[in-house]
Amino acid sequence: MTATAMDRSPAPLLAYDAKPDPISALLMLLGAAGAGLGLAFVFYALLVDGHAAFNTSSDMAWGSPIAFYLFFLLTSSGLSIVASLDTVFGLRVFHPVAKRCVWMSIVALVAGFSVLALEIGRPFRMLWALPVGMQFHSPMWWMGVFYSLDLALLCAKFWLMHTRRWHAPGTHGLSVLSFVISILAPGTLGLVFGMMAMRPAWYSPIMPMYFILTGFVGALAFVLFFTAVLPNQRRKPNEALFDVLLPRLFFVSLLAVIGMRFGQIVTTLWSNYEGMEAHWLSLDSALFKIEILVGLALPALLTATNGMRANRALVMLAGFAYLIGNFFGRLELLINGQKVPLFKGYWAGYVDYWPSLTEWMLVPAGIGIYLFLYGAGEWLLRLAEAEPRQGRTS
Amino acid sequence: MTRWGMVIDLEKCTGCQACTTACQMENARLPGEMWQDVLFYSEGEYPSGKLSWLPRPCMHCENPSCVAVCPTRATYKTEDGVVLIDWERCIGCKYCMIACPYGVRFYAEEKQKTQPDIRKVFPAKGDKVWDPPYKMPEHMQNPKWGVGIQPKNVVSKCTFCYHRVSQAPKGTVDLNPDDPKLRPYTPACVVTCAPSARYFGDLDNPSSEVRQLIATKRGTRLLDQTGNRPQVYYLAGEAPAIPETRSVRSGRKA
Amino acid sequence: MSGLPLTSDRRDFLKSAAATGTVGATVGATVGAIGEIASSDAAPALAQPAVRPETKVTKNICHQCPARCGIDVYTTDGKVHAIYGSLDDPIANGKLCPKGHLGAYVLYDPDRFVGPMKRTNPRKGRDVDPGWQRISWDEALGIAAARLNALRAKGEQHRLAIVAGRGWGSTDAGLTDNFGKLFGTPNASLGHSSMCADASKRAKHLMDGNYSYNSYDYRNTNYLLNFGAAFLEAYRPYNNNLQVWGHIRTKAPKTKVTVVDVRVTPTGAAADRLLLIKPGTDGAMALAVAHEILINGWWERKFVGDFTDGVNRFKSGETLDAASFAERWTKGLIEWWNAELKDRTPEWAATITTIPAKDIRAVARELGTTRPAMVIFERGPTTHTNAIYNGMAIHALNAFVGAMYAVGGMASQMGVPYGALPWKADDYVDDAAKAAADRKMERIDRVKSADGPLWSNNIQGIPDSHLSGRPYKLDTAIFYSTNPIFSTPDCTRWEKALQDIFVIETSPFPSETAVFADLILPDHTYLERWQDAPTYPFEGYPITSLRVPAVKPIHDTKHFGDTLIELGKRIEGRMGEYYRQVGNIENVLRAIAKGFEKNPGDNGVNSLESWAAKGVWYKKPYFWRQIGGEFFEWDGSDYRKPMSAEEVKRRLLRTDSGKFEFRSSYLERYADFVNAKLGVAKERVGFPQWLAPRYAGKGDLFLVTPKTPLHAEGRSANIPQAISIYQPVSGGRNEMFLEIHPRTAAARRIKNGEQVRVATDIGGITVRAHLTPAARPDTVVLPFGFGHWAHGRWAKGRGQNPTEIIPNISDPISNLTSNYSVLVTVERVANQA
Secondary structure, eight states: OOOHHHHSSOOSSSSSTSSSOHHHHHHHHHHHHHHHHHHHHHHHHHHHHHGGGGGOOSSSOOOOHHHHHHHHHHHHHHHHHHHHHHHHHHHHHHGGHHHHHHHHHHHHHHHHHHHHHHHOOOHHHHHHHHHHHOOOOHHHHHHHHHHHHHHHHHHHHHHHHHOOOOOOHHHHHHHHHHHHHHHHHHHHHHHHTOOTSTTTTTTTHHHHHHHHHHHHHHHHHHHHHHTTSSEEEHHGGGHIIIIIHHHHHHHHHHHHHHHHHHHHHHHHHHHOOTTTHHHHHHHHHHHHIIIIIIIIIIHHHHHHHHHHHHOOOOOOHHHHHHHHHHHHHHEEEEEEHSSSSSOEEEESSSSOOOHHHHHHHHHHHHHHHHHHHHHHHHHOOOOOOOOOOGGGGG | OOOOOEEEEETTTOOOOHHHHHHHHHTTOOOOOOSSEEEEESOOOSSOOOOEEEOOHHHHOSSOHHHHHHHTOOOETTSEEEEEEOTTTTOOOOOHHHOTTTTTOESSSSSSOOOSSSHHHHHOOOSSOOOOOOOOOGGBBBBTTTBBOTTTTOOEEOOSSSHHHTOOOOOOOBOTTTSTTTTGOHHHHOOOOOOOOOOETTTOOSSSSHHHHHHHTTTTTTTTSSSSSSSSEEOOOOOOOOOOOOSSSOOSSO | OOOOOOOHHHHHHHHHHHHOOOOOOOOOOOOOOOOHHHOOOOOOGGGSSSSSSEEEEEEOOOSSSTOOOOEEEEEEEEEEEEEETTTOOOTTTOOOGGGGGGGHHHOOTTTTTTTEEEEOOOOOOTOOOOOEOOOOOHHHHHHHHHHHHHHHHHTOOOGGEEEESSOTTTTTGHHHHHHHHTTTOTTBBBOOOGTHHHHHHHHHHHHHHSSSSSSOOGGGEEEEESSSSOOTTSSSHHHHHHHHHHHHHHHSSSOEEEESSSSSOHHHHSSSSSEEEOOHHHHHHHHHHHHHHHHHHOOOOOHHHHETTSSSOOOTTOOGGGGGGGEESSHHHHHHHEEEEEEOOOOOHHHHHOOHHHHHHHHHHHHHHHHHEEEEHHHHHHTTTTHHHHHHHHHHHHHHHTTTTTOOOEOOOOOOOOOOSSOOOGGGHHHHHHHHHHHHHOOTTTTSSSOTTTSSSOOGGHHHHHHHHSSOSSSSSEEEEEOHHSSSTTTTHHHHHHGSEEEEOOOOOOOOHTTOOSEEEOOGGGOOOOOOOOOOSSSSSEEEEOOSSSOOSSSOOOOOOHHHHHHHHHHHTHHHHHHHHSSHHHHHHHHHHHHHHSOOOOOOOOOSHHHHSEEEEOOOOOSSSEEEEEEEEEOOEEEEEEEEHHHHHHTSSSSSSEEESOOOOHHTTHHHHHHHHHHHOGGGSOOOOOOOOOSSSSEEEEEEEEOOTTTTTTTTTTTTHHHHHHTTTTTOTTTTTEEEEEHHHHHHTTTTTOOOEETTTTEEEEEEEEEEESSTTTTEOOOOSSBSSSSSSTBBBBSGGGGTSSOOOOOOOOBBBOOOEEEEEEEOOOSSO
C-alpha cells in the first residue's frame, strides 16, 4: 500500500529538465528536417499550382496522399489495440509498451490528419461542414466521427496514464471505449472502400477486417522498429516482451495477413467481373511486387524461427520491411480500385498513375511529423513509464 | 411534383459530340472537363469491326450513391429530381467521384491534359479556378447549384443545366427545344442535338413524352444492377447495344 | 470548302421568278445606319423571361465549315458567352454540330493578331522570328498600295495574286473579281477548290451538265448508297446531315444506308452496312452495281428508257444493238454497256475492290429495288488519280434509279435574287488595266492552260509556278482565309516559294502563312463582322444568310472586304475612283439587299434591316421536279407546269444532248488530252470506266488522311476545348494516332502506342501508332488537322501534319489533289522512350 502513495506522487508533466537522450534527439532532428523540407515543398507547390501539383486526376481521384493517410491511420488504430491488450484485456505482459503505444497512436493520427489536410480540397471548410452535414449514410462521415472520438479518447487515455491515474474511476471504462472506437474507426475506413459496389476491386465486406488486421501488424512493426532503436537500459527489464513475445505475435499476425491477402489475390484473379482486371494488371506493377515480396514474404522469412526472432536486427528489419510493403500495398489498393475507368470510353485505356514529386514530398512531411512528435514524447513524456506493479489489486 | 429526366435515342445519335461542346460552352467548362461526354468503343476485326458510342451526361439517379457518400451533404438531390453540388459546402474529398458508377464527376484541380494550362491564360482573381472572357454571365451563375465558374478545390458535374431548367414555367411536362417559348429552359445538350436524339421532361407525369418513349421504345438504364436508378434512359432500338463495359478489355492483360 | 457564289443559277432564278410571277410586294423600310442594326434586339428569344434584357442575341453565320448555318449569338455585358443554332434558319433549325459552339473561343483566342504589322526581319523561315512591328492601318495599307501601284507602273499587274479560301458572298471573295479586272491581274481570285472536291463537281458536270455540288432531298429517300462521303463527320451541310439522320433513321419506312469507305467511320458504323473497300477502287464497285442493276432489270425505265420490245437483254459479256433500246432522259447506255459495263461483273469487281461479290450483289439489289434511292459520293472516291472515272461510275447509278430532280433524289442549287451593285466596274477599267488584259497573261496556277483545260483552280501548283518562273514569278500575294502552306500536298514547297514573294496575310490568327508574311492586315473574326453568304448547295431553294456583328471588334482589325476597298482607293487611276464610289462593304450589303424588296423571303425579309433581324433570306420551294420521267416546274402551288425537252436542257440536264450522258460528249472534246494524260483509248474517253489509280510513294500501305468531326474544315486548331475531345477512331484525345491493323503492325514489330515513322519519297513524319483491328490491313489512317508549327500556343507542336509527306499529284482532268493515291512505309522508331 505504500506504493500507492508513490504511485500518486506528483511527476513532472514534462521531463523538460532532462537533456534529450541521443536517440530522441536524433529522431526529433530527423523529424524536424523531414517535416520542414516536405511541408515547405508541398506548401510551395500548392501555392503555385494548387492540387494540380498532384498527379491525381478526375479519373484517379484518390492517390498516394490517401494511401499515406491510410497507412498512418490504420497503424494508429493498431497501436491503440496493442495498448489495449494491456489496458483493456489485462494482458500485463504488454504493459511496458502500453503508454508508448498510446502516444505513438496519437502521433500517427496527427501525422495522418496532417497529410489529409494537405490532400483534401478545403480542409478548413471540413471542420464545420462535416458536423453540419450529418450525412449518416456516408461511411466517410462516420469515419470523421470515429476518428475524432478516437483522437479525443486516446488523448484522454494518455493524459490519465501520464498523470499516473491508471486506476482512477472511469479509466478502465474510458480504455474500453477507446478500444471500441479504435476498432470502429479503421473498420469504418474499411467500409469507405469496402462498400463501394461500383468499384468492384474494392468491394468486399472483409475490407474492414483487413484494414484492422493489417493496421495491427503495422502497429507491431512500429513497436518492434522503434523499441529496437531504444537504448538497452529501456529494453532490459522487458526482454521477454521485446525479444520473444512481440516478434512471435508479429510473426503469427503476419501469417494471418498473408493468408488473408492470398485469399484476396486468388479471389480477385479468378473473377471475370468488370473492374477486377485491375488486379491482373497490378501483377506486373512494382507496387504489387514490393507489397508481396518486401512487405509480406521478407518479414515472414526474417522472423521464421525462434532464433531469428531473437535477433534484434532481423526483427527490426522485418518490421521495417513490413511497413515499406504496407505503404506501397495501400497505394496499390487505391490504384486498383480506380485503374479501370468508369465510362471514359475507348481512348481512356486503363488509368495510369504514379505520384508526383509533390506527392512524394508528403512522405518526408508525414514521417517527419511522426518522428518529431514521437522523439519529443520519448524525451519529454516518460513513454517507458509503467504502472507500479503494486498498484494493481490482484 | 416534377421529376426531370432525359431520354437519349441511340438509334438517332450520331456521336457527333455537339452535346459535349454545347455543354462546355453553356457552362464554361475547362478543356477535358466533359460534363457531357461521348464515349467511343471499338471492337472486332476487319472486315467486321464495330464502332459504337454512348453519350454520357450525369444520370441524376433516383438513388444517387454520390449523395449518400457525401459527408457534408454538399451533393444533394433537388425536389425536382436533379442531383447538384453546393460549391459552398463541398470540401473536395472526392468521395463522390469514387462512388459515382458512371464517372461523371470532375475535379478541376488536376494537371490539364491539354497544355498549356488554360487556367493560367485566363487567370481568376480570388477563389475561382479561372476567368475566361466567354464565361456564363454572373446572373446565371449559382454556386449553390454548382452552376457557373467553380471555386477552387470543389467537384463539378452536369446539372441538367439547372439554371435553365429550374426557371421553366410550373407544370411544364416536356421541354421541347423546337418550341421557342420552352427552348430557353431546355438543357444545352437537348437544344443543340441535331438528330433530335434527346428528350427532356417530367418522369413523374405518365403522359410526358419521356415516359411515353420509355414505355413504347423500351427505355433502358445504364448499369441498372447498381440500384442507382438513373433518370437518364437510353433507347437502344436497332442501334449498337449500350456498351455494358466501362472499357473494352483486350483479354486478361491489357 | 466552297466555290464562289453560284452566279449562273442566280440568273436562272431571276428569269424563272419573273416567269412564274412569284414576285412579292415591295415593302419600303427606313434605311438606318448599319451600326443601328447591330444593336437592334429583334431576336424572338428576348420575349422570353429566361433570357434577360441585358443579353443581346444577334444573328450570324457559323464559320466552322461551308454549310453556313444560321446562329444566334448571345452577348451579355459585351461578352459573347453562347452560340446556338438559329430557329429562323432552315439549315440550322435551331441545331448545331460540335464545331458550331466553338465560336466564342475563336473570338477570344488569346493568340490572335491585335492589329496590322510589318515584318522587320528580312530573313524568312519556319523558326525565324519575323520581328513584327505594329503599325497603323493607314501605314499598312500605304505599304501594300505602294507595291501595287509600282506593279501597275511597270505593267506587271499579273504578278499580284489574291489567294482566297472560305470567302463567301459579295462582301469578301465576291469583291476579288472586280479587283482583278480593275487592277489588271488574272490572279485575283485564286481559289482552293482543287484541294476540296472539284472532281465530284466535274464528274457530275460531264454527265448531267451541272458543274456544281448537288442539293439533296434526303428526307424523302428510302435508300442511300454512300461512297466515301463522311456524312456524319465532315460532309456538308454537316449540321443538317445530322438532322436528316435523326429523321431518316426513324421514319417509316426507315431509310436503309450502305456505306462504302476505306476505314471504319461513324457514318459507316451507324449505317446498315459498311463495306471497307480498297482505296481508289470505288469506281469498280459502282460499275459492278450498275452491271447487276441492268442484268436484273432494276433500272428506272421511266427515266432511262427500255428495250423497244420490253424484254431485258442485258446479259453479262454480251454486246447489244443500240437500236434495240429506246433511251428516255439518258444517252449512250448501250454504247456504254458494250464498251465497258458488260464485263463488269461482281466477281470481276471483287478482285479489284476486295469487296465480296455477294455483298456487291446485295447492294445492287437493294439500290435497284428501293425507290426513292440515291447514290452520293464526294472526296473519298475522287481523291485519286482516277477521280473522274470513279465519280462518273458512281453518278451514273443516280440515273439508273431515276434520282435526278426526283423526290428523294438530287437536284441543283438555285441562286439568290440579289440587287445589282450600282457601280459598274467595267466603267472604271483604265488604260493600265486594259493594257494588262490585252497582254492575256496566263494565270499563275496555269488554270485553262494546255495542261489543265478543265481545271478550275490549282492552288497546289502555285509554288511550282513561282519557283520555276513558268509562267512567271509572283511579286505580291494576298492570302485570305486559306493557309496552303499547311494544307496543300507537299506543303513545304510553299516555304521556298514564299521566300521572295511579298506576302500579305489577312488572317486574324498567327497562321503558318503569317510566319512567312511581310505584312499582316488582320481580318475580324466572324462574330465581329458583316458578311452575306448564299447557301452551300442544300435543298435547292435559294437561301442567303447574313452575319451581323455580335460585338465591336475587340482588336484593331479590319473587315477583309473593307481592306480590299481601302486598298483599291489607294490605287492610282480609275480604280481608285471606283472604290471611292463603293465606299465600304456596308454599301455593298445595301445594294444586294435591294433585291429583296421585289423578292421578299418566306420569312418576310425584304430589306437589310429585316435580313439582319432574321439572319437569313430564303424562298421555298425548289422550282423543278422530275416525276415519273416527266419534268415539271412549280406553278405557284404545285409541280404542274410541264417542261419541254428544251427547257430541261437549258435548266436541268445541261449537257449537249440535254440528257444524262453515259457517254460524255463534253469529255470527248478533250479526248486527246485525256488519252495523253491517262492513257485511255480516245474512243472510250467519254464512258464511265474502270481505270486503276496511279499511286505515288514507294511504300506498301495506303495512307488516308480524313477529317474528324471536330476539325473538318473548322477553326479548332488552337482551341483546347476542341483538342481535348478530338474523336473518334483515329482521332484520340489531345493527340492524333496512326490507325494500323495489328497484323500490319506486328509485321513491323510495332506495339500499341509506339512511335512510328510514316514516310513517302518526299519525307517522313513520326506519329504514335494505335492498333486498330477494325482497320483494313493494307491501309493506315492518320487524320488531317494536327501538326501545326504556328497558329497559336495550343495548335503549335501538337502531332504531325500528314500533308508534309503527301506528294503533289492530282487528277489531270479536274486537278483535284490525289491525296489518297499515296503509298507509305511505316516502321517502328528505334530507341523508344
